[in-house]
Amino acid sequence: MFDNSENSEQPQETRASKDWVKVLSNYREPSSYRSAYELVVTVGPFLLLWSIAWWSLSVSYWLTFAISLVNAAFLLRLFAIQHDCGHGAFFKNRTVGDWLGRVLGVLTLTPYDVWRRTHSIHHSSSGNLGRRGIGDIHTLTVAEYQDLTPLNRLMYRLYRNPIVLFGFGPGYLFLFQNRLPLGLMASARYWVSAMATNAAILVGLLIIMYFGGLMPILLIFLPTTLLAATAGMWLFYVQHQFEDTHWDVEDDWQLHDAALRGSSHYVLPPLLQWLSANIGIHHVHHLYSRIPFYRLTEVLRDHAELADGNRMTIRESLGNARLHLWDERTQRLLSFSQAQARYR
Numbered sequence: 620m621f622d623n624s625e626n627s628e629q630p631q632e633t634r635a636s637k638d639w640v641k642v643l644s645n646y647r648e649p650s651s652y653r654s655a656y657e658l659v660v661t662v663g664p665f666l667l668l669w670s671i672a673w674w675s676l677s678v679s680y681w682l683t684f685a686i687s688l689v690n691a692a693f694l695l696r697l698f699a700i701q702h703d704c705g706h707g708a709f710f711k712n713r714t715v716g717d718w719l720g721r722v723l724g725v726l727t728l729t730p731y732d733v734w735r736r737t738h739s740i741h742h743s744s745s746g747n748l749g750r751r752g753i754g755d756i757h758t759l760t761v762a763e764y765q766d767l768t769p770l771n772r773l774m775y776r777l778y779r780n781p782i783v784l785f786g787f788g789p790g791y792l793f794l795f796q797n798r799l800p801l802g803l804m805a806s807a808r809y810w811v812s813a814m815a816t817n818a819a820i821l822v823g824l825l826i827i828m829y830f831g832g833l834m835p836i837l838l839i840f841l842p843t844t845l846l847a848a849t850a851g852m853w854l855f856y857v858q859h860q861f862e863d864t865h866w867d868v869e870d871d872w873q874l875h876d877a878a879l880r881g882s883s884h885y886v887l888p889p890l891l892q893w894l895s896a897n898i899g900i901h902h903v904h905h906l907y908s909r910i911p912f913y914r915l916t917e918v919l920r921d922h923a924e925l926a927d928g929n930r931m932t933i934r935e936s937l938g939n940a941r942l943h944l945w946d947e948r949t950q951r952l953l954s955f956s957q958a959q960a961r962y963r
Contacts, residue, residue, distance in 0.1 A: 634924070636875035636906070642922070643907035646914045647708070653913055654709050657896075658700060658719075665693035665726075672839045673831060683838045690839075691846035692894045698727045698851060699896030699912060705735040706908040721812075725819040728793045728844060732812035733800045742908055745859065746877030748945075749869035753802045756784075756856060758866075760945045761958045776955065779943040784856070789848035850895075857936045858883055858901040861929075862952050866945050878905035884929045885936065902929050 634642070668690040675682045703709040704720030717731070724731035741754030751758065759767075759775060767775065777783055798817055800809035827835050865881030867873070885899030892899060900915040903925055910918065919926040931939075942952040946961070953961070 636873070636879040639879065639906055639925075640875065643903065643910060643918060646918055647907065647909040647911075649709055649711060649911040649914075651710060654911065657913060661693055661696045661700060665690060665697060668693065669839060669843075673835055676831070676834055676838065680834070680838055683834075684842055687839045687842040688846055690843045691850065694727065694843055694847040695850050696894055696896050697723050698729070698847065699898055701727055701729065701731065701734075702738070702898070703896075703912050705731070705738055708909050708911045721816075724816050725823065727847075728816075728820060729797055730800065730809070730813040730816040733797075733803060733809045736809065737802055742878075742905065743874070745905065746865050746867060746881040747869060747872045748866050748947075749872070756860060758860070758943070758945055758952075760866075760947055761953065761962060762947065764944050764958070765962070776943075781940045785849055785852055785940075789852040790845050792852070793844060793848045854885070854895060854898055857885055857931065857939055858898070860942060860952065861931060861936075861939050862942060863950075864952055866947075866950075868947075875906060878902070879928070881905075882929065883931045883936075884926075885931050887933065 668686055672683050672686040672690065675686060700709060701720045701723040704716040704723070707713050707716060709719070710716040720731040720735070724734070737754040739754075744750035744753075745755065748760065757775075757778060764772065764775065798813065800806070800813045803809040824836065824840070827840065859881060861883050864883075865877055867877065879902050882902040882905040883899075884902050887895065887899050896912040897915040898904070898912065900919060903915055903918050904910065904912075939952075941954045943955055944953050944958045945951075946953050946958065
């Protein structure tokens with residue numbers, strides 16, 4: 620964990636959360652050439668695998684399905700690039716980044732302007748118990764859960780069940796929920812974003828069906844989309860849902876502490892780290908979201924305290940799927956059984 624001393628003149632090992640902002644600002648500038656390269660090496664394989672999968676329909680449906688599952692990794696990486704565009708971190712020219720994000724939003728089934736706004740809310744309120752509900756995974760405190768009716772407790776348990784959260788949930792989110800600007804329904808701008816994205820998706824699907832019929836939709840589009848959505852949901856979950864994460868009430872909440880202490884450093888094998896565009900280095904990203912994803916590794920290389928903070932392996936992350944309730948007394952995320960045993 621991190622020592623959040625307020626003395627900015629102390630050595631790096633005890634630097635306060637807010638004092639990291641000035642340090643990390645040195646990594647904020649993107650390289651146009653590097654960004655273009657990262658885009659090409661992601662879009663290229665994605666389109667190539669789509670083409671090979673389409674060709675393989677005449678050979679074996681199982682082969683098509685397998686290729687589509689592999690391609691989900693590149694769709695996930697495209698979403699990560701869209702994510703950087705939303706933070707103004709991918710190109711120096713914000714207009715270019717925004718339009719790239721809108722185009723990628725058609726491939727990821729995510730209205731870019733709607734998502735950018737809700738994700739901005741997530742960054743500005745993450746770990747704040749008084750501002751939950753937009754851009755996050757719904758999390759109750761132990762006391763709030765105890766105050767629920769039996770029916771509402773059951774509904775919360777169902778929502779937090781891994782089968783729902785990582786099985787049905789991602790498909791519902793990307794295929795259905797993203798079709799409307801939920802949370803931003805009063806703004807015409809976000810309706811335009813959602814409806815324009817929907818129209819572009821529909822045109823793309825109609826073109827696919829015109830030339831290939833229904834099978835490319837069933838064996839390429841859906842498997843790629845659903846697996847990428849599930850992987851993305853899992854990554855988003857482990858980035859903030861771990862035992863010693865950080866939540867505070869409104870009066871005590873501090874942006875930089877919540878960013879650094881409430882976000883994990885998900886240590887992945889090199890290939891998975893590349894395919895997820897370093898999003899596992901999430902504590903650094905939340906503390907300074909303008910850093911391009913390909914420069915996050917520079918930060919860890921240069922600052923050992925950040926490299927060691929909030930580390931989580933894949934094996935350790937699997938246990939987080941059973942943690943569902945924030946205990947304000949012990950400042951820990953608990954499982955239902957732990958909460959029941961502690962506050963019977």
